[in-house]
Amino acid sequence: MCLGCQMYSAFDQSAIQSAEIFCHEAEVLWETEQSHDSYMTMASAVVLSLCLIGHGKDNAVHSYAKKALNMGTRLGLFEREEEPANKKSLEKMSQDDMTARCHAAWGVFNWNVLISMFYRQPESECPVSSPTLPIPGDEAAKAAPGQLPEGGHLVHEALLGNTFPALCHFWRIIYGARWMYYPDRDCPPDKFKMAIAEHKFRELIAWAEGLSRPLILRKQSPHHVAVFQTLIFEYRTNYIASTYSILWHSGLIYLANAMLRDTSNPEWRLYFLLCIYGYESLSRPYRISEVIAQGLLSMTLRDTNMSASEARKIMKDLKECGLDHVKKNMEEEVRATFMLDLTMALSDPVGATVENMAKEFDSFAVFQDFLDQNRMEM
Numbered sequence: 003m004c005l006g007c008q009m010y011s012a013f014d015q016s017a018i019q020s021a022e023i024f025c026h027e028a029e030v031l032w033e034t035e036q037s038h039d040s041y042m043t044m045a046s047a048v049v050l051s052l053c054l055i056g057h058g059k060d061n062a063v064h065s066y067a068k069k070a071l072n073m074g075t076r077l078g079l080f081e082r083e084e085e086p087a088n089k090k091s092l093e094k095m096s097q098d099d100m101t102a103r104c105h106a107a108w109g110v111f112n113w114n115v116l117i118s119m120f121y122r123q124p125e126s127e128c129p130v131s132s133p134t135l136p137i138p139g140d141e142a143a144k145a146a147p148g149q150l151p152e153g154g155h156l157v158h159e160a161l162l163g164n165t166f167p168a169l170c171h172f173w174r175i176i177y178g179a180r181w182m183y184y185p186d187r188d189c190p191p192d193k194f195k196m197a198i199a200e201h202k203f204r205e206l207i208a209w210a211e212g213l214s215r216p217l218i219l220r221k222q223s224p225h226h227v228a229v230f231q232t233l234i235f236e237y238r239t240n241y242i243a244s245t246y247s248i249l250w251h252s253g254l255i256y257l258a259n260a261m262l263r264d265t266s267n268p269e270w271r272l273y274f275l276l277c278i279y280g281y282e283s284l285s286r287p288y289r290i291s292e293v294i295a296q297g298l299l300s301m302t303l304r305d306t307n308m309s310a311s312e313a314r315k316i317m318k319d320l321k322e323c324g325l326d327h328v329k330k331n332m333e334e335e336v337r338a339t340f341m342l343d344l345t346m347a348l349s350d351p352v353g354a355t356v357e358n359m360a361k362e363f364d365s366f367a368v369f370q371d372f373l374d375q376n377r378m379e380m
Contacts, residue, residue, distance in 0.1 A: 004053045009246035011287045041106040044073040048113045056248045056288030058336030067117050068127045070110045079107040081131035107133035112173040121340045139167040164216045175205045245283040254280050258298050259344045285323050292320050297342045297359035303366035310370040
């Protein structure tokens with residue numbers, strides 16, 4: 003209910019009040035239910051983590067994702083570092099229970115891998131292993147305990163029947179390459195890293211080539227297929243879901259960074275502003291959108307000849323559409339600790355975060371005013 007009201011606030015600003023009420027109630031219920039391990043409670047923690055990501059509550063995002071993972075480990079869905087998961091209970095599992103457990107386990111796995119890669123923060127935790135249950139809808143499930151009907155999916159809807167299994171395969175591949183970004187004592191020797199990286203790249207190519215027909219973008223494809231393909235222009239132009247779904251915003255960050263790295267391209271400005279106004283459309287349901295856009299404008303003032311007056315005008319438009327304008331007295335500070343400047347992140351990951359880039363907006367704007375004044379006087 004919280005997530006639904008949060009998204010619906012893109013059309014009805016009063017819905018955000020209900021979203022906050024439902025969110026508070028969910029957090030109260032979590033305090034009661036977290037001591038009783040169940041698949042439903044575990045999956046609910048992931049949804050709550052997703053709800054909070056759009057409001058910039060990063061600490062809670064990490065906390066609920068980690069608690070869901072820990073609960074899944076206790077339920078035997080993931081291996082422990084010190085011992086393998088107990089699979090005996092799976093042999094007598096009913097079909098319905100198998101369906102629920104597969105989706106819950108892989109949902110928690112996908113979300114935690116995504117969070118750990120997206121935030122790259124110490125508090126992000128990744129599973130020790132992929133789930134002990136098969137990917138739902140996957141052919142491998144036929145030979146697993148609690149067998150699925152041959153040729154059938156766990157569910158027939160397009161989202162769960164096609165997109166979700168493909169995403170599970172994708173995040174399992176990414177999980178296998180995660181050590182490149184988070185090296186530890188269990189990493190392979192340096193001399194093997196290039197060969198393993200090439201192997202993972204080939205796995206991604208094979209995965210992409212093996213996608214089922216429903217995941218190939220067509221004129222009548224559902225919106226989640228466009229998100230899956232990360233086709234920013236297509237999604238922003240043709241899908242109303244782009245105004246209320248936060249799941250596509252990482253694509254905006256990558257596209258904006260790519261445009262700022264190639265300002266010799268005559269179309270860089272067009273696509274960059276597409277990203278900025280994509281965040282404008284998301285700014286009512288999600289407070290974090292305004293902060294991200296401000297950070298991107300900081301980068302633009304620093305790296306291009308955009309005038310400070312234009313940047314301020316864009317920020318004014320964003321604020322007038324945003325949640326802080328709709329609901330006054332938003333007390334909690336927005337935390338956005340994931341990377342925004344993807345080039346700077348290689349040398350200065352702290353300075354490259356969303357929140358720190360956004361804080362630089364006024365400084366860059368004043369400096370750009372100074373440069374503009376000098377040009378006028380020359």
